[in-house]
Amino acid sequence: MRRSKKRILTVVFVCLLFVLGFYGCKTISEISKFYLAGGNDFIISQIDGKAETTFWTDNTKDNIYDIKFQVFNGTDLKEITPKKSTYKMKINSTIDNGELGIKIYNNKKVLLDTNESIDKTISVSDSKNVKIELTGKKAKGQVKITLT
Structure with missing residues (x-):
């Protein structure tokens, strides 16, 4: 035994x-x-955010900012800290319901400002202090931004 x-x-x-x-x-x-x-060539950090959310899923990792939500009321603010001076941002967002604003800017200029679903790539040459600001009003959808 x-x-x-x-x-x-x-x-x-x-x-x-x-x-x-x-x-x-x-x-x-x-x-x-x-x-x-x-x-990793990028750091995506949370700066500010005051929002009421339901079923908020944040899969942000390395060079991808990826969120999905059922209800989003308020703002979410992230900052991109790159290791390179020039890079591209592939922005893909889907708004199923409500209103969702996406604003990408730095200290000098607005790179993108939209309230619609979007599938677009933008180039960022002056990469200091780039911020991604989401503003939702009863919004349902997803936002995915890939940095390369």
Whole structure:
């Protein structure tokens, strides 16, 4: 009986080590890819936001600002901090209901100001202090901005 318990515990322990080792290798691989590629070229940070939302999903990561919402009333303000001076923003938004304003600007000029669903790419040459401001009034939809 004791021998079978030892075997079971050994098998469980080996399986646990295998799972942790696999996860650790995957994580190390992802980290090394990140640093070997020079890291991410963009930081998307939350500056301000005063909004009432329902079913707000924010999948923003690395160079993609990606949100979906059922009801959005208020504002959301993000800032882009790039490592390069010139880049492109592919903006894709869908407004299913209500009103949604998208304004992209820096200290010098407005790069985009729309209240409609949009699928557009803009170039940003003076990339300091670029902000993305969303304003919603009972808005339902999604916004995805990819930075390259």
